Amino acid sequence: MRALITRFFSIVALIFVSHSSLALVVVVGKGNTVDSLSKTQVIDIYMGRYNTFPNGVVAKPLDRTTGSNEKQQFYQLLVNKSEEKINAYWARLLFSGRASPPSNYPSNDQMLDELRRSDKAIGYVLESEVDDSLKVVYRFEE
Amino acid sequence: MSNCILLARSAFIYLLLSIVSMDVALADTDMIKLNGFATLGAIYNDSDDLGFHTNLKTPARSGFSFAPDSLIGGQANIHFAPQWDAVVQAVYRDKQDSSLLNYIDVAFLRYTLDSRWEIRAGRMNTDIYFLSEYRSVGYAYLWARPPAEFYSKVTSVSQFEGADIMYKHSVGHGFLQLKAGFGESDARIATTGRAYDIDFTDVLSTSISYQQDNWQLRASFLDTKISDFSASLKSIDDAIALFPPSIWPGGLELRDRFDFVGKKQQFYGLGYQYDNDLWLIQSEVGFINSEWDLERDTVSGYISVGYQLEDLTYFATLSAVKPTKNNLSDSVGEISAGAPVAVVAAIQSFSPLIRDALEQNVIKQHTLSFGAKWMLSPSLVAKFQLDYSAISENGHALWRVYNEPNARETVTVTSFNLNWVF
Numbered sequence: 001m002r003a004l005i006t007r008f009f010s011i012v013a014l015i016f017v018s019h020s021s022l023a024l025v026v027v028v029g030k031g032n033t034v035d036s037l038s039k040t041q042v043i044d045i046y047m048g049r050y051n052t053f054p055n056g057v058v059a060k061p062l063d064r065t066t067g068s069n070e071k072q073q074f075y076q077l078l079v080n081k082s083e084e085k086i087n088a089y090w091a092r093l094l095f096s097g098r099a100s101p102p103s104n105y106p107s108n109d110q111m112l113d114e115l116r117r118s119d120k121a122i123g124y125v126l127e128s129e130v131d132d133s134l135k136v137v138y139r140f141e142e
Numbered sequence: 143m144s145n146c147i148l149l150a151r152s153a154f155i156y157l158l159l160s161i162v163s164m165d166v167a168l169a170d171t172d173m174i175k176l177n178g179f180a181t182l183g184a185i186y187n188d189s190d191d192l193g194f195h196t197n198l199k200t201p202a203r204s205g206f207s208f209a210p211d212s213l214i215g216g217q218a219n220i221h222f223a224p225q226w227d228a229v230v231q232a233v234y235r236d237k238q239d240s241s242l243l244n245y246i247d248v249a250f251l252r253y254t255l256d257s258r259w260e261i262r263a264g265r266m267n268t269d270i271y272f273l274s275e276y277r278s279v280g281y282a283y284l285w286a287r288p289p290a291e292f293y294s295k296v297t298s299v300s301q302f303e304g305a306d307i308m309y310k311h312s313v314g315h316g317f318l319q320l321k322a323g324f325g326e327s328d329a330r331i332a333t334t335g336r337a338y339d340i341d342f343t344d345v346l347s348t349s350i351s352y353q354q355d356n357w358q359l360r361a362s363f364l365d366t367k368i369s370d371f372s373a374s375l376k377s378i379d380d381a382i383a384l385f386p387p388s389i390w391p392g393g394l395e396l397r398d399r400f401d402f403v404g405k406k407q408q409f410y411g412l413g414y415q416y417d418n419d420l421w422l423i424q425s426e427v428g429f430i431n432s433e434w435d436l437e438r439d440t441v442s443g444y445i446s447v448g449y450q451l452e453d454l455t456y457f458a459t460l461s462a463v464k465p466t467k468n469n470l471s472d473s474v475g476e477i478s479a480g481a482p483v484a485v486v487a488a489i490q491s492f493s494p495l496i497r498d499a500l501e502q503n504v505i506k507q508h509t510l511s512f513g514a515k516w517m518l519s520p521s522l523v524a525k526f527q528l529d530y531s532a533i534s535e536n537g538h539a540l541w542r543v544y545n546e547p548n549a550r551e552t553v554t555v556t557s558f559n560l561n562w563v564f
Contacts, residue, residue: 066520085419094217097266097267
């Protein structure tokens, strides 16, 4: 049931708020040289396919902790997968020795702090929280 | 090439020593990440004749047992430098080989050339089927354990010491990975009876996989050469020594059929997976081609269908394995026309023994499995599974034989397990 509700709200979010201040956007710190990414490039980084940005600079993807609405919504929008599927996917990648999952941040403020601090960091926040210290590199299409 | 293997083995030992000597405080930094997984699993095997084991490397059990599926594993990911990292994984479980070093499943050093190319050296999983690299992590897959018909035999070469190279590339909306590895491997395995040590050299593995949206395809090839096997050929040698080649020219040919040194085996695998969050379909098929008559050529495969409802997934799996050469000759070979009748009769009397030896390792069976998987929490999964196995007469080499079955035998194995990641 939880997965269905999550999916429903993700769809609602997509339809009504994708261009509003409540939409999730993918961001990097102002000091990062990357200006924009395609959806495939965001998938490559967040799903452990590549550990660098397209320009070769090491990428440090940031995640919200398990169970957060932002995390559930982000992965539905990105790869259309539930958080349970994402957890199993990362268990496979981690224990295969192929890649380590993104670092988890319990609050938005902590993720924002890390995004401002590190030029390698990439994260997802509500558009309303984007200020001059951050750059939006990807917006989910309607 | 043996220098490369020596280098890989040195890298493996060096990594172990490095991990042991590392300060635990490093665990708090980004340099080293520690993770683990565990399974607490119970099985009930209803057969008194045939002992159940998850693969040929683990001891068999009858009745109720926690041993076959329970395990605990720990992993350290160490990032030395931007392009260098290492992974060490130790798994404690019931197994035939109890040497301390072989509880280390994985220990490799990796150099990342660029975003597409990676080179590794050390001890690694042989990447030849879907679950190659996370077979011990029950949390990460659907069933109580991988289908024995497909996975048991090839698991004998599940790790190797050597080096491999991987190329990965985004193609269209999908992702392509190519891998090739070379090294050597050893294992302590048991089929119907006592356990034997087997060493493989020139282990060459290659694989290609492509993933796009909801589906994934993979193909793999493995080539190995047996360099040592702890079984004795003494009884054959003694029999052949009784009769000079001028009397029994076929004797030497017969010995060559049974000899294992230098005999090659190949595995060819194909796999397909589809997952749309409601239906999960996974299937693999494998062929083993063996130069050694005691290990038959086999074909094996499975198809599994899962139906996913919220935190619960129901599944059914059909898996089967059979030899592709059913009638290997039990002929004693050429006997000289001038041999006395009593000698001919004595040599001919070896024929049933040859037949027995040839049938000792035959695997012919199929299993129908039903089960369910519950996601109890983000880090805990419970699984229940019923396996109905139908084993052909003289085809029970996936089982430890306590009493020789006289006919086709059916065995039910019931499993319940809890699987964590942490």
